[in-house]
Amino acid sequence: MDIRVGRIINRLEQLGSISDNSDCLSRFFGTNAHSKAKDLLVLWMQQAGLKVLCDNIGNVRGIYKSNVENAKHFVIGSHYDTVFNAGKFDGPLGIIMGIEIAQRLIKENKDLPFHLNIISFSDEEGSRFNTAYLGSSALAGEFKQDWLLRKDDSGKTLSDTIRNYSENFEAIFNDKIPKQDWLGYYEIHIEQGPVLCEKDLPICLVSSIASQTRINVNWQGVSGHAGTSPMNLRYDALCAASEFILEVEKTGTAYQDKLVATVGKMNVLSNTSNVIPELVCHSLDVRSADEGFLNQITDLLQKKAKQISEKRNIGLKWEIMQTNPAVLCDNQLKDLLRKSINKIGITNPIEIPSGAGHDAVMISKVAPISMLFVRCKDGISHNPEEYASPEDIEVSLKVSDQFLEELIKVN
Numbered sequence: 001m002d003i004r005v006g007r008i009i010n011r012l013e014q015l016g017s018i019s020d021n022s023d024c025l026s027r028f029f030g031t032n033a034h035s036k037a038k039d040l041l042v043l044w045m046q047q048a049g050l051k052v053l054c055d056n057i058g059n060v061r062g063i064y065k066s067n068v069e070n071a072k073h074f075v076i077g078s079h080y081d082t083v084f085n086a087g088k089f090d091g092p093l094g095i096i097m098g099i100e101i102a103q104r105l106i107k108e109n110k111d112l113p114f115h116l117n118i119i120s121f122s123d124e125e126g127s128r129f130n131t132a133y134l135g136s137s138a139l140a141g142e143f144k145q146d147w148l149l150r151k152d153d154s155g156k157t158l159s160d161t162i163r164n165y166s167e168n169f170e171a172i173f174n175d176k177i178p179k180q181d182w183l184g185y186y187e188i189h190i191e192q193g194p195v196l197c198e199k200d201l202p203i204c205l206v207s208s209i210a211s212q213t214r215i216n217v218n219w220q221g222v223s224g225h226a227g228t229s230p231m232n233l234r235y236d237a238l239c240a241a242s243e244f245i246l247e248v249e250k251t252g253t254a255y256q257d258k259l260v261a262t263v264g265k266m267n268v269l270s271n272t273s274n275v276i277p278e279l280v281c282h283s284l285d286v287r288s289a290d291e292g293f294l295n296q297i298t299d300l301l302q303k304k305a306k307q308i309s310e311k312r313n314i315g316l317k318w319e320i321m322q323t324n325p326a327v328l329c330d331n332q333l334k335d336l337l338r339k340s341i342n343k344i345g346i347t348n349p350i351e352i353p354s355g356a357g358h359d360a361v362m363i364s365k366v367a368p369i370s371m372l373f374v375r376c377k378d379g380i381s382h383n384p385e386e387y388a389s390p391e392d393i394e395v396s397l398k399v400s401d402q403f404l405e406e407l408i409k410v411n
């Protein structure tokens with residue numbers, strides 16, 4: 001087996017052991033573990049021979065420069081933040097493999113027609129501020145000023161958190177690679193779904209990434225004593241939220257061929273056993289490959305929420321935090337990737353859409369994107385059981401080396 005595969009697995013383990021929680025892997029944007037992981041990535045990139053830059057949102061950029069005048073940038077990237085109780089592969093696999101891909105070219109002293117950037121994005125999951133793609137949005141020049149006011153669960157703002165990485169967070173807006181300087185983007189990621197396992201395939205092409213909407217829903221009731229408030233005189237925010245969440249499930253199930261809908265996070269005030277819940281805030285995540293349909297169903301869910309709030313006399317606040325349209329992977333890059341897969345001996349690789357969002361979504365606003373999915377065991381992800389085999393990692397490494405060769409040839 002390629003000696004690099006052992007190093008990739010070893011590094012996945014090392015990065016996977018850096019957590020803010022002693023019982024599980026959790027590495028949200030801007031935490032101690034997040035900074036520690038960043039330092040390790042800087043070290044690995046330096047060891048690979050890359051010139052390393054850390055930007056103002058915490059992205060780590062390793063660059064292998066081209067000698068060609070006015071060369072454009074080709075980026076291989078993924079993210080190093082995680083969800084709570086995460087697996088070791090989601091994100092880090094794409095970064096660590098990117099470092100190996102660059103290191104091979106540096107060792108061979110290869111003259112590149114483009115600047116090769118390996119980028120570790122600081123936030124993709126959005127677990128802390130409910131704003132996905134903070135890292136890639138800065139690189140794409142899509143970072144929004146009003147995000148700086150977003151607060152985490154403890155009330156700390158994003159701008160205060162960014163001070164971990166930057167004295168001057170206004171500089172975030174200068175961290176972008178300007179649109180005209182991009183050549184393209186490539187991301188290697190575990191599939192996070194069951195298709196490759198079912199078809200017994202190590203890898204596949206990605207055709208598109210589903211559209212996604214993230215909404216914060218707040219239910220405002222009235223707190224009261226759990227012992228003295230009669231049932232018919234209550235304004236229980238948690239009961240209203242519960243009724244709505246079951247509607248979300250019902251709606252998602254009714255349209256399951258085209259849509260998924262999830263409530264994954266909830267805060268209850270005062271979260272006390274003998275007090276009627278006064279305020280409930282929860283997330284709502286809706287995704288579909290069909291953007292028009294996604295909007296239609298999101299409107300329908302908002303209507304249902306309004307009906308529940310009126311029926312129960314509970315206040316409702318519906319705040320759209322982020323919407324991302326469906327994006328297509330670039331045909332030319334996909335053809336090169338398919339050719340690379342063929343060259344390592346896999347004929348007719350399949351192509352599937354991604355239900356999960358990826359940094360490629362943000363980058364697609366400024367550059368052609370491409371993605372390679374790697375089989376993960378039983379399709380499990382966002383879970384400590386997440387696993388990709390050394391054999392499959394080796395296949396994806398071979399494909400990626402070949403992809404870079406093809407890219408060098410045509411540019």
Ligand SMILES: [Zn+2]
Pocket residue numbers: 079090091124189358
């Ligand atoms: Zn990911």
